Amino acid sequence: xxxxxxxxxxxxxxxxxxxxxxxxxxxxxxxxxxxxxxxxxxxxxxxxxxxxxxxxxxxxxxxxxxxxxxxxxxxxxxxxxxxxxxxxxxxxxxxxxxxxxxxxxxxxxxxxxxxxxxxxxxxxxxxxxxxxxxxxxxxxxxxxxxxxxxxxxxxxxxxxxxxxxxxxxxxxxxxxxxxxxxxxxxxxxxxxxxxxxxxxxxxxxxxxxxxxxxxxxxxxxxxxxxxxxxxxxxxxxxxxxxxxxxxxxxxxxxxxxxxxxxxxxxxxxxxxxxxxxxxxxxxxxxxxxxxxxxxxxxxxxxxxxxxxxxxxxxxxxxxxxxxxxxxxxxxxxxxxxxxxxxxxxxxxxxxxxxxxxxxxxxxxxxxxxxxxxxxxxxxxxxxxxxxxxxxxxxxxxxxxxxxxxxxxxxxxxxxxxxxxxxxxxxxxxxxxxxxxxxxxxxxxxxxxxxxxxxxxxxxxxxxxxxxxxxxxxxxxxxxxxx
Amino acid sequence: xxxxxxxxxxxxxxxxxxxxxxxxxxxxxxxxxxxxxxxxxxxxxxxxxxxxxxxxxxxxxxxxxxxxxxxxxxxxxxxxxxxxxxxxxxxxxxxxxxxxxxxxxxxxxxxxxxxxxxxxxxxxxxxxxxxxxxxxxxxxxxxxxxxxxxxxxxxxxxxxxxxxxxxxxxxxxxxxxxxxxxxxxxxxxxxxxxxxxxxxxxxxxxxxxxxxxxxxxxxxxxxxxxxxxxxxxxxxxxxxxxxxxxxxxxxxxxxxxxxxxxxxxxxxxxxxxxxxxxxxxxxxxxxxxxxxxxxxxxxxxxxxxxxxxxxxxxxxxxxxxxxxxxxxxxxxxxxxxxxxxxxxxxxxxxxxxxxxxxxxxxxxxxxxxxxxxxxxxxxxxxxxxxxxxxxxxxxxxxxxxxxxxxxxxxxxxxxxxxxxxxxxxxxxxxxxxxxxxxxxxxxxxxxxxxxxxxxxxxxxxxxxxxxxxxxxxxxxxxxxxxxxxxxxxxxxx
Numbered sequence: 009x010x011x012x013x014x015x016x017x018x019x020x021x022x023x024x025x026x027x028x029x030x031x032x033x034x035x036x037x038x039x040x041x042x043x044x045x046x047x048x049x050x051x052x053x054x055x056x057x058x059x060x061x062x063x064x065x066x067x068x069x070x071x072x073x074x075x076x077x078x079x080x081x082x083x084x085x086x087x088x089x090x091x092x093x094x095x096x097x098x099x100x101x102x103x104x105x106x107x108x109x110x111x112x113x114x115x116x117x118x119x120x121x122x123x124x125x126x127x128x129x130x131x132x133x134x135x136x137x138x139x140x141x142x143x144x145x146x147x148x149x150x151x152x153x154x155x156x157x158x159x160x161x162x163x164x165x166x167x168x169x170x171x172x173x174x175x176x177x178x179x180x181x182x183x184x185x186x187x188x189x190x191x192x193x194x195x196x197x198x199x200x201x202x203x204x205x206x207x208x209x210x211x212x213x214x215x216x217x218x219x220x221x222x223x224x225x226x227x228x229x230x231x232x233x234x235x236x237x238x239x240x241x242x243x244x245x246x247x248x249x250x251x252x253x254x255x256x257x258x259x260x261x262x263x264x265x266x267x268x269x270x271x272x273x274x275x276x277x278x279x280x281x282x283x284x285x286x287x288x289x290x291x292x293x294x295x296x297x298x299x300x301x302x303x304x305x306x307x308x309x310x311x312x313x314x315x316x317x318x319x320x321x322x323x324x325x326x327x328x329x330x331x332x333x334x335x336x337x338x339x340x341x342x343x344x345x346x347x348x349x350x351x352x353x354x355x356x357x358x359x360x361x362x363x364x365x366x367x368x369x370x371x372x373x374x375x376x377x378x379x380x381x382x383x384x385x386x387x388x389x390x391x392x393x394x395x396x397x398x399x400x401x402x403x404x405x406x407x408x409x410x411x412x413x414x415x416x417x418x419x420x421x422x423x424x425x426x427x428x429x430x431x432x433x434x435x436x437x438x439x440x441x442x443x444x445x446x447x448x449x450x451x452x453x454x455x456x457x458x459x460x461x462x463x464x465x466x467x468x469x470x471x472x473x474x475x476x477x478x479x480x481x482x483x484x485x486x487x488x489x490x
Numbered sequence: 491x492x493x494x495x496x497x498x499x500x501x502x503x504x505x506x507x508x509x510x511x512x513x514x515x516x517x518x519x520x521x522x523x524x525x526x527x528x529x530x531x532x533x534x535x536x537x538x539x540x541x542x543x544x545x546x547x548x549x550x551x552x553x554x555x556x557x558x559x560x561x562x563x564x565x566x567x568x569x570x571x572x573x574x575x576x577x578x579x580x581x582x583x584x585x586x587x588x589x590x591x592x593x594x595x596x597x598x599x600x601x602x603x604x605x606x607x608x609x610x611x612x613x614x615x616x617x618x619x620x621x622x623x624x625x626x627x628x629x630x631x632x633x634x635x636x637x638x639x640x641x642x643x644x645x646x647x648x649x650x651x652x653x654x655x656x657x658x659x660x661x662x663x664x665x666x667x668x669x670x671x672x673x674x675x676x677x678x679x680x681x682x683x684x685x686x687x688x689x690x691x692x693x694x695x696x697x698x699x700x701x702x703x704x705x706x707x708x709x710x711x712x713x714x715x716x717x718x719x720x721x722x723x724x725x726x727x728x729x730x731x732x733x734x735x736x737x738x739x740x741x742x743x744x745x746x747x748x749x750x751x752x753x754x755x756x757x758x759x760x761x762x763x764x765x766x767x768x769x770x771x772x773x774x775x776x777x778x779x780x781x782x783x784x785x786x787x788x789x790x791x792x793x794x795x796x797x798x799x800x801x802x803x804x805x806x807x808x809x810x811x812x813x814x815x816x817x818x819x820x821x822x823x824x825x826x827x828x829x830x831x832x833x834x835x836x837x838x839x840x841x842x843x844x845x846x847x848x849x850x851x852x853x854x855x856x857x858x859x860x861x862x863x864x865x866x867x868x869x870x871x872x873x874x875x876x877x878x879x880x881x882x883x884x885x886x887x888x889x890x891x892x893x894x895x896x897x898x899x900x901x902x903x904x905x906x907x908x909x910x911x912x913x914x915x916x917x918x919x920x921x922x923x924x925x926x927x928x929x930x931x932x933x934x935x936x937x938x939x940x941x942x943x944x945x946x947x948x949x950x951x952x953x954x955x956x957x958x959x960x961x962x963x964x965x966x967x968x969x970x971x972x973x974x975x976x977x978x979x980x981x982x983x
Contacts, residue, residue: 009876010868012749016880017864020887024857027891028850030898034810035846042811047794047804050812050824 046104053080053101060084061116061139061377063096063108065146071096071109071186084190090183091155094164094214095146095370097319098186102197107214108142108370111318115140115374115383122383126376138377145174145372145385150455153487154179157480161465163441164215166353167484170453172387173357173366175317176488177457178350180215215460217321221346222460225432226285226414226473227443228341230355230402233282233290235297235305237398243279243405249289250274255333262291262336265431265472279405283413285429287340294339299330302339308393309355310365317350317368324351341432352445353458359406360426360453363399365390407450410478415444417478420486424450427481429473439464444477448485455488457481499938502563503555509567510547517543517574520820524582527821533581542602543574546609553613557620558933562866565932568859569910569925573918575852576911577601578820579832579839586826597832597913604915608922615926622931626874629686636679639672640722640739644729671907673735674920677885678927680739684746685877691715692750692873707755716760719743724767731777733768734892734904740764741888746881749867785902802829803896803903806838810849810898817845832913834905837897852911853894860887863928869935879931882924 034042043051059082062069070092076083084099086092097107105113114120118127118139130137147167154165154177167177188200204212213219237243249270253262270276270286281289294302306326307313315321324347330338337343350368358365367390374383394402406426409415414429430443442464447456459480464471518540525533533539547570554561581598588595619625625632688695699709723740726732744760747753772782780798787793788800788807795801805828813823825831825839832839841849863883867876886909893912896903907914909921 009749009752009873009880012752013864013868013876013880016745016749016884017861020860020864020884021857023887023891024853026900027853027894027898030895030900031810031841031846031849031853034807034898035814035841035849038807039811039814042808045789045808048808048812049827050808053824054812 046110049101049104058082058117059138060099061118061141063112063116064141064143065092065151066148068148069141070144071099076192078192080192083192086186086190089185089187091151091179092146093183093186094180094216095144095178096186098189100189100197100201101192102194103189103201107319108144111316112142112371112374115142120374122374123376126378126380126382130377140374140376140382142371143373143375144370145169145176146178146370147176147488149490150177150484150487151179153177154480154484155181157483158459158461159466161461161476162209162215162463163459163461163465163477164219164349165457165459165480165484166216166349167455167457167488168350168353168357168368169366170357170360170447170456171366173368173390174372174385174387175350175368175370176455177484178214178216178370180213180219182209182211184211214319215349215462217317217319217348217350219322219348221322221324221348222441222443222462223343223432223434224341224345224347224352225430225441225443226287226290226341227352227355227428227430227445227458228339228345228347229282229285229290230359230406230428230445231306231309232294232297232302232339233278233405234309234359234394234398234402235301236278236293237401238305238394239297239301241278243401244277246275247278247281247289248274248292249276249281249286250292251288253288253291253336255291255336256295257331258333260333262288264288279408282405282428283408285409285414290340291336295332295336297339299327299335299338302326302335305393306345308391309358310351310390310393311347315368317370319370321350322348324348341430349458349460351458352443352460353456356406356426356428356445356447356458357453357456358393359399359402360447360456361399362396363394364392403450403453406446410446414472414474415446415478417474418444418446418482418485420448420482423448423485423489425482425485426450426453427478429478431472434463439468439471442467442471442476443473444481446478446481446485448489455485457484457488459484499560499936501559501561501936503551503559506554506563506566507551509564510551510570513567513571513574514540514544514547516571517578520575520578521581523820524578524585527819528582528585539602542606543570543577546606550609550613553616554929557616558929560933560936560938561929562862562932562936564858564862565925565929568855568862569922572852572855572859572910573605575840576836576908576913577605579825579836579843579911580913582821582843583826583832583839585821586824586831590826600915601913601918604918607915608918611919612922612926615923616930619927619930622875622878622927622934623872625682625878626686626689629683632679632682632686636676636683639676639679640726640735642672671914671916673732673738674914674916677738677742678882678920678923680742681746681878681881681885684743685874685881687715688746688750689873689877695747695756696751696753708751708753708759713759716743716747716756716763720760720763720767723764724771728771728775728778731781732905733778733781733902734896734906737764737892737904738885738889738906741892742881742885745884745888746877749877749880781902785899788899802835803899805829806835806897807899809838810841813842813845815846817841817843817848819843833907834893834912835897836912837894837908840911841897853890856886856890856909860884860890862932866928866932866935870931871935875931875934879928879935882928886921886924 060073063071070087073082073084097109099105099109116139118137123140150167158181162181165179168175184204189197191197251269255262264270264287270289303326311324311326327338327344334343338345367388369385371385373381376382403426406428410418410425410427415427418425418427425448427446432441442461445458447453459477461476465476467476522532522536580601584595584598695712697709699707723736726736744757747756772779784793784800788803793800794804809825809828820843823842825842828835828838860883867880870876889909892904893906893908895901907917
């Protein structure tokens with residue numbers, strides 16, 4: 009029986025060899041991945057042992073860590089939590105970080121490569137290590153104005169600096185309080201998390217950039233108009249504007265808002281069609297331009313393109329292969345066109361900036377403990393979706409929308425505002441989303457603002473972009489230009 | 491021809507004492523470090539604790555000097571080291587539990603009591619059992635005892651379901667109430683039964699049947715026992731929902747079957763039967779299937795957050811990963827984040843605080859223990875002893891494989907615990923008894939043959955395995971009925 013015993017000894021040796029391999033795999037080979045896993049709260053514990061840097065808005069820390077006498081060592085707290093939640097995100101010991109807390113994690117906890125010299129200094133001088141502070145581009149007055157103007161309605165507001173791309177306001181409602189999620193009481197956090205996740209109002213979605221995308225409705229006519237202008241039309245080009253449009257290949261008939269005619273003659277100028285937001289004219293225009301031209305223009309504006317600000321932005325989409333009636337509906341921002349509010353703000357900003365689109369960004373600078381700047385965002389050009397001429401024509405047309413069209417509610421005395429309304433149908437029995445995308449001042453643009461109010465907000469079925477969303481944009485523009 | 495060698499066999503008791511000092515300093519040192527790391531000072535009871543551990547180990551050592559002077563000198567120190575390190579870790583996890591306000595945080599104290607009970611029982615086994623061959627008389631009694639123990643957790647009112655596995659019974663032993671895993675004790679009973687049964691039937695089972703793909707298959711009519719063992723282990727898997735126990739018993743049976751028959755075909759048949767049975771069980775029975783899914787997709791978010799889910803397993807992986815190569819150090823990690831960090835997941839706790847280095851050192855200790863057991867099996871002269879010692883050594887190694895493999899996600903997670911290391915009275919008790927039995931068998935394996943016997947003696951110097959050289963006449967000093975091992979290496983090599 010000794011031969012099988014010896015063989016069994018070899019088998020046992022092999023079994024332990026496998027275990028050594030398994031342990032090495034977990035603790036050495038896979039360890040970096042496992043430690044980087046956001047669900048690995050040990051990494052959080054280790055980080056909490058370090059003093060995490062603050063997130064700063066206009067010189068004031070909206071997220072900061074303070075020493076606390078528990079195993080974590082530091083407690084993260086948020087100033088005006090719900091107001092800044094879509095930006096800061098949260099820093100949870102149960103669910104890991106989200107938002108800026110997640111995307112700037114290595115800077116905040118001090119482990120980023122760019123902070124190597126700062127760490128070296130701390131080591132040499134024996135100074136208590138402190139993560140870097142992350143300074144945001146957010147304008148607190150504009151942020152508050154957007155928050156107040158949105159009121160109790162569900163929706164989002166994004167304001168960006170047209171010349172740099174800096175994001176000045178990013179509000180999403182309803183919101184949540186990241187302080188609750190940052191609590192060290194794991195049971196309480198789990199409970200709150202479950203309630204937030206289960207809430208039909210989806211408070212944890214950042215509607216501005218990463219919620220469920222919305223149909224843009226008539227605000228998409230800016231893209232269609234841009235494609236038309238780029239194809240050689242001018243704002244005075246006469247286009248067909250029937251009261252009813254029989255969609256090709258289908259029995260459907262497209263009408264204008266309220267069933268009203270767009271013109272008495274059956275044709276209208278491109279500028280007028282945009283001013284009164286004529287559905288039939290733009291639907292026909294879309295068919296004439298074709299889905300490829302529309303898609304090319306949309307993609308030039310940033311549709312179907314990955315974007316980080318530094319949080320990942322959900323891609324806005326233009327349908328891949330629409331037939332003629334679907335193209336008609338797409339041209340007026342219905343069918344399967346879906347956008348984020350940030351995308352619509354970027355369309356306005358590009359028009360405002362003479363056709364040059366700037367990369368939107370939230371982080372202005374990263375400063376180490378001794379306040380030296382270790383990282384500063386330089387405005388970068390994202391692309392040139394339209395020519396300067398097209399931009400100028402669109403700007404004029406958008407000014408008309410606010411002066412005498414559907415967007416009159418955005419008028420500000422002494423400041424010329426350019427904008428476009430949208431009232432996007434989602435389903436027959438649900439109130440439409442109210443949209444407004446705009447920039448101001450029209451002659452020397454500084455800020456672009458996009459607003460969406462879900463399901464008509466306080467006005468419900470009576471809502472239009474002009475009535476519900478435009479006043480919110482106006483409030484934000486006023487706050488930025490104060 | 492081997493003749494009586496004048497060479498004197500060294501019992502090795504002094505070496506054992508030296509190793510014991512090393513093992514004890516590991517255990518008490520770890521205990522002291524835990525106190526220093528968590529409270530900043532030595533644990534208040536460090537002297538009482540150390541004295542207790544030293545007294546128990548020395549007591550056992552003295553029993554060995556008295557009753558089994560030729561016993562293997564490495565087994566006891568290895569076991570003491572593992573037990574001591576385990577105690578330190580449990581003590582350390584108590585601190586974490588207490589810091590988090592958990593009410594029950596006296597696992598270390600209870601484990602210490604269980605250690606004392608186990609060591610005393612091990613000593614009793616060594617004193618009472620003068621010759622391991624006595625156990626062969628209880629072959630079928632052992633089978634019945636084993637089966638009863640296995641079925642106990644299914645008895646309503648007695649069995650408790652913990653973590654979805656029905657392998658526990660609730661016991662109340664004068665203040666030491668807790669859950670008891672009868673399967674731990676059953677493995678000893680089954681090792682006795684398998685050894686006794688196989689030693690008499692192995693010749694039949696080894697008879698050649700048809701050949702298939704270069705493999706000498708057994709005769710179909712001899713398949714009965716393995717099918718029975720297979721059905722029993724599948725029964726455990728299905729009714730108690732415990733892959734670990736199921737795997738352990740089937741592994742023990744197949745391993746011992748191979749030892750007895752030397753037929754690789756038995757192993758192949760056994761493996762195929764088990765894998766096939768487990769695969770069918772996983773597809774047919776939902777909760778078994780869920781456990782496999784949890785294993786395969788452990789890192790998936792839907793399984794991580796689910797209950798039952800992979801949260802515990804992945805938590806253990808996170809802990810081990812955060813330990814890295816050298817660990818956080820005693821008391822510096824967060825092993826308490828993983829449920830059952832003191833029992834099922836003590837391996838992950840060790841990996842976290844002692845690092846890969848410490849974990850590998852522990853694995854080497856287990857490897858040494860298993861190999862000393864197998865060496866004992868090679869050295870002992872009777873077939874029953876060989877099978878019994880080989881089976882127990884293998885079951886320790888196999889249990890380590892199943893536990894560590896489960897924690898490191900090599901195989902699905904089971905409810906088994908790490909021998910000697912993990913918190914748990916039943917496990918500690920059973921494994922100390924196994925250690926005592928191995929020590930007992932090793933004593934007879936290493937003991938020089940009685941020169942007073944007027945027969946030709948095998949070469950019984952430091953290389954006892956040579957006793958089985960084909961030309962030597964095997965000896966059976968006490969039991970004339972003992973099967974004489976003529977099928978040693980000579981017939982196959």
